[in-house]
Amino acid sequence: MLEKVDLKKRVSKEDYKKQVKPLQTALTALDAPIKTAGLPVIILFEGWSAAGKGDAISHLILNFDPRWFSVVNIQPPTELERREPAMWRYWLTLPKAGQLSIMDRSWYQEVGVLRLEDEVDDLTNLRHMDEINSFERGLTDNGYLIIKFFLHISQKEQKARLEKLDDSKNTEWRVTSKDWRRCRQYDKYCDVFDQMLEYTNTPNAPWHIVSGMNEEARTLDIFRIVKESVESALKLQTEKAALPPSESHTIPPSQEHLVSMPKLSEINLNKNLDKGKYKKQLQKEQERLANLHNKVYLKKIPVIIAYEGWDAAGKGGNIKRVSEALDPRGYEVVPIAAPTKEEKSRHYLWRFWKALPKSGHVAIFDRTWYGRVLVERIEGFCSAEDWQRAYREINEFERQLYDWGAVIVKFWLQISPEEQLRRFKEREETPAKQWKITDDDWRNRDKWPQYEIAVNDMFQHTSTDFAPWHIIEGNDKKYARVKTLKLINEAIEKRLAEGKKHHR
């Protein structure tokens, strides 16, 4: 794509002055509608060293209120960041609804300069680019606007600029040996950039390749593109809001890697364990897990354990039996409640990305990202389109965790409605347990049939060979505890047997 850019384009100072004023006024006027519409905007700048990214950003932000944007400067990942999935640190930079995030370099680091400099193989690179496309689609599908700029200059121009910077005492520190190497190997980088631009030039987040040869032309191009992109995003949002809500299944979830699951009604809830057997087996499985935790820590394998289930199904007690077996310095329990205002104003997966473990650590989620297709579906907290699309989004999310090297174990704790009623009543009657039962629990209970449909749909669309669901027969808590421990141990042992994967 780079060869198509007109590097000769020039605008005279006079023409510039005439054209820039109305663009500036238009951009400044966008601040209020962006805020009112709650539109989150990401404007990212990639391009050659010395192509003028910093300068372009300085010009652009003059048009905006400094309280509603932030400039994010991306450096190569630190050692700690390398212990997380590649996209992790980018998730953390997401702007809130109504805010602008202006990025000086971005998630294209990994598939751009770092691809050459870290000697990333083709397959890993392709996977990274797929993850980026999925990331950007996930954002735009959920209401984000992404404007991507690549600033292009010729090798000759780059060399001249680096020399000029290097010649002044005030600016020489800006030029590193890396910049010089990149300039010498211009053609090699050109190929990498071209492939990256082609592969990630999607309809929902297209690239804008702008010539950086002439400052005036560059500024006008960028201002115009930002203005038009924001205006059309705002228009689209208004049009979409005017449409009647759709209730039908419009988005076919992906069929790849799915494994078949029984329906909840087919589960035999009579399974149980007597106290003697329970004590013995519990101890055995806990010791096995303690042992495996050590190995997982040494091999730096991340483990993600996800709990869903009916209210009072015994998640808390079950989690306790798992955590008892773990070294407290190597795990974290993440209780998930209704999202806070802060969380609501971002992509629904943001808070889960934030809570991911480091490699070698265990994260236990007490309720999970599946809230999107359970409570949010049933209570109408998101549109039908939103939760239907979520099956694919969640599968892609878990796939990224798997590709990162994680063990993923998902549990549905199943009890009968009768057993739930018995436990609710017991909680109400035991003073020390009363805080555990709320009106919400009774309301949710009334919606049992709707939830059962949603749970079965969830199994059908999100049980994959890399992150399968396990239904745990929970009427007998002892049986359930031993079974989850066993399944966790088996999943970790399987993963250890597979050995090193395409870790970062």
Added chain:
Amino acid sequence: MLEKVDLKKRVSKEDYKKQVKPLQTALTALDAPIKTAGLPVIILFEGWSAAGKGDAISHLILNFDPRWFSVVNIQPPTELERREPAMWRYWLTLPKAGQLSIMDRSWYQEVGVLRLEDEVDDLTNLRHMDEINSFERGLTDNGYLIIKFFLHISQKEQKARLEKLDDSKNTEWRVTSKDWRRCRQYDKYCDVFDQMLEYTNTPNAPWHIVSGMNEEARTLDIFRIVKESVESALKLQTEKAALPPSESHTIPPSQEHLVSMPKLSEINLNKNLDKGKYKKQLQKEQERLANLHNKVYLKKIPVIIAYEGWDAAGKGGNIKRVSEALDPRGYEVVPIAAPTKEEKSRHYLWRFWKALPKSGHVAIFDRTWYGRVLVERIEGFCSAEDWQRAYREINEFERQLYDWGAVIVKFWLQISPEEQLRRFKEREETPAKQWKITDDDWRNRDKWPQYEIAVNDMFQHTSTDFAPWHIIEGNDKKYARVKTLKLINEAIEKRLAEGKKHHR
């Protein structure tokens, strides 16, 4: 203090079994009242290598619901963490109301092992310990419970344990050359620990030195101390809640480093600049700042600019003129609104610590931590004791920033009530500005006299030679913009002239 510990104390297995059960039951029963009372609890473990910290933590947490506590493992600071004030990373670990944070090592790292290993000089060490005492007092004053354990063992015992760990293939990775060096230099570390324990053994956060020689005795001691500490904190909270609210000034703010300030009523608001002079001076000061920003970046000096002032005093436009002069990769504007639920459930300074710049960066706060003594005082969002104590807490906070090497500039943008009314009306009449004016603004305007008292009190108690207040005459926006820029430039130049300070 260490020599007073009885290292011979032993409990037989039988006695242990008898005594531990009721303690476990009592601890488990504390989960609910901690949650109900919203008590945030920090339990920290320091002590010798191989003294059994990990093991003690594993035992302790078995008593609690894994969803209400987290285990925080403190490592030596990373390079990025060293670019923040020493206490920064500890502020980020604070538990929420109703949660337990169990710390494996803590803020005593810096004044314990790292004091010897980083060769910290005595004066810096004393300052660190003062910061720790101030940090802990700030927490306990604001409702936190801190339980501090130091696990003590003899040199002989330590050596034996390290050898045992080293002999097994499964555990040898736990023993590093550092552990061996620490063991060899036991006496040296003993002196450092002793000084640390003495100096930071405060009534509000006393040390509990526990012998780690016998596992049973250690466990019983720890369980008993946690139980008693939590129970008495809960009792104290209940008693305090039963007291009638006090309105009188009970806490004398510190008099040190204070500089005298005029009253708001003494400010001459007729100062102004004509357009021609404004344009010239603005450009001059912006260029000066752009230049200084480069130097600040290279010398890694953090700059903190704090804006307070009446509604419609012109903060936004003023901040824009400052940020225009800065390199977008080196500053951040932090708009402060009402605290979120997440923020409310922690110490009120938590969100400001979180937003501190890296060294070499500039943070511009649009409203600040002074909300505690302005809006929170006037609206009764905190008790009289709380906001009166806040003067000292804020001075201590800013002192830590200053000691870290920061430039701190604080502005109060002053306008007359008549000018405010004019601007409010203009906003109401201009469609593009209507979103800027809310009912809250009118309500605050009605409270002008109360605010004026609070602002004058704030000046009197928090204008220090290391972080002085500047009152900006704001009826003429042009005059105000040039004046703030000038003051920022002067403060940075003064700081640059002082050269390297006791940076970390």
